Amino acid sequence: MKKNVLVLMSLMLISSIAVAGCGSKTDNGSSASGETSDSTQGKPFEITFRHALIGERRQGTLDLTMEAVKKMESEVPGLKVKMDGVDGEVNRKDKIRGEMASGNVPEIFDAFGSPDVKTFAKEGKVLDITPILEELGIKDKFLNLDAWSVDGKVYGLPMSASAEGVFYNKEYFASKGFEVPKTYDELLALMDKIKADGKIPFSSASKSAWVPLMLTNQIWSRLAGPEVTAKFSTGEAKWTDPAVTEAFKIHQDWVNKGYFKKGELGLEYVDYNTQFINGDSAMMFDGSWAASLFQEGGAGVSLAGKIGFFNFPPMPGGVGDQTSIMQDMNNGYAFSAEVAKNPQKLAAVKSFIKNFYTEDMQMRFLVERGSLPCMKLDEAKVKEQVKDPMMQEIMMMLLHSESSYAAFDALVPADVTTEIGNQIQKIISNITTPEEATAAIQKVQDEANADAE
């Protein structure tokens, strides 16, 4: 009798585990078969829209995006969009990669074109949207889709563009009689004057290495030419080239001359903006995305109308176009490759692209949110609608520069980006020389180039 009880108990234990296992299996099976047979129009279905527009600062952008989402919901019968907001960094470095590996990719997701989406595309995990763009006739309306294209096929679309340059405090400049520097020497003289006045010439916060690297990237692109960064991965140019090394040296010189805040390696990007907003620093080298700080709801709204923007001045002995600007269209949306198997979902994606990537939307993003357009806009309309003088300056700078280059992290493999970040922090803390730093970066670049072949 007792034997039976024991056996029964053990059997129950095992079977409960087995049942639990099977339960989830049958669950998956039914939902999977449900999806594939579900091709009739109008049947309720759901797609996930992963965005990184969380937090107060991005609320306005989310509101605008929601308008396109609402239109998509009304256009596609049965569609329900599940908005899934995740912190950008967490999504990019962690969540989306895990989902790529497991195969549960959200239908629409926030992504970086290069190198992320390009890597996903090579594995066949993201949707080739070239046919959709052609059908909608908007393929040629974008300024530049290089970051999103592999072998001529497009795998995602940017949200907006961004350009990098110098924000400066107009009021302060006027009160001291300072002028926007036209040459590199004028910039150096200006920084000395600002320093003598007791202010920090440039904001600095280098806990995250990309923040100081915006400036270094600009300087090496002036000295070695805007095309140089793209040539590192092909081996045509080297980090150890004198002009590139010189840029790292200049950055180190600026640190040692006190053009940046002391203790910058312990500061977060938020401090970068704060130093500028509270008047500790007179200039801030940053992306055009920072323009939203000085608009309604931004932390620096009290400075609205008092902020100017100028392009980094030409450098003596620099190679190539000296008005060139860093222009980036790397952050945007990509779509799961699974969408292609389901006509309803494909229709939803098409509808999103149709409603989100319109001239009207781009203009509203520019006027209301200060984000630069990634599509070609009518110049006259831009001039007429953009009232904010700072945005006008940014747009004028874009119109007046003859060339642009992508940010370095879109052009070199991720491990090189990590190493550059490591080395720039060493440069800032003066524990390495520019020559040693570029040699170390080149070593990682060589390894990455060899791996790629």
Place this chain on the structure above:
Amino acid sequence: MNKALRNPMTYILFVIPGMLLLFMFFVYPLISSLYYGFTNWNGISDHVKLVGFRNFSKALSDPAFWSSVKNNGYFILFSVFIQVPITIVASLMIANVKKLQGLYKTAIFMPTVMSTAVIGILWGFIYNYDVGLLNKIIVFFGGQPVDWLGSPKTAMLSILITNCWQWAGFYIVMILAAILTIPKELDEAAMIDGATGLQRVRRITMPLIMPVISVVIMLSIAGSMKAADIIIVMTKGGPASSTDVMATYMIKYAITNFKYGYGNALSFIIFIFTMVVTVLYQVLIAKRAERIDY
């Protein structure tokens, strides 16, 4: 007793569920991690190529990896030689306090209850170059402000101090519990024999709490080997990788860089290192801490 318990089948049936769970959640992940350590898997691809020992040799020949190992070493040394003595002294002091003992216990245990993220940010303020409490004090006494978290020279030390502060309370509570369970008679008898306070600590209290101290050292070594969260919150491994430990090195160089194969190799190396350190400690030191019988 009866036939059922003599039947080997019964034992197997009882053991199987446990074994299954153990295999599913411990053995399988370990083996699969080891397997991917030998591949060039990028974390997404369906095709995985075996590359032999390349990932392991790459890690072991990378000076950045060894500097992260060294930082783990600092964690261990700091825990064993600074944190543990401090906690012992603090425990002895609290144990002998007559009034407000509960308050001291609670106050000192507080940091352990707080999340690492909160502690990291809190200490970030204390270490702040401009407005931080620490630099305010230094400047008040006429010193030069120190760039605690921003300088590669001081960043590691700053984190070690924070980490010590965070976990001291946990260890103090453990040691305190051991001290308070020592029968009062022993102490009283020694007092009657004329032993001084210091003598009583040395001859009675310390030997009797040795097993607990051994456990505390063990825990702090294991904790040092897997430290990562406090570093990510406070410095992200920077500046210039000066505070990277093995775990953050793995995250920074392997996961961020689309190199899961490399990351798995690293996690296996960390596993081996941790095993070696803990086994060495068990064999060399913990065994000597004798069992106490009253």
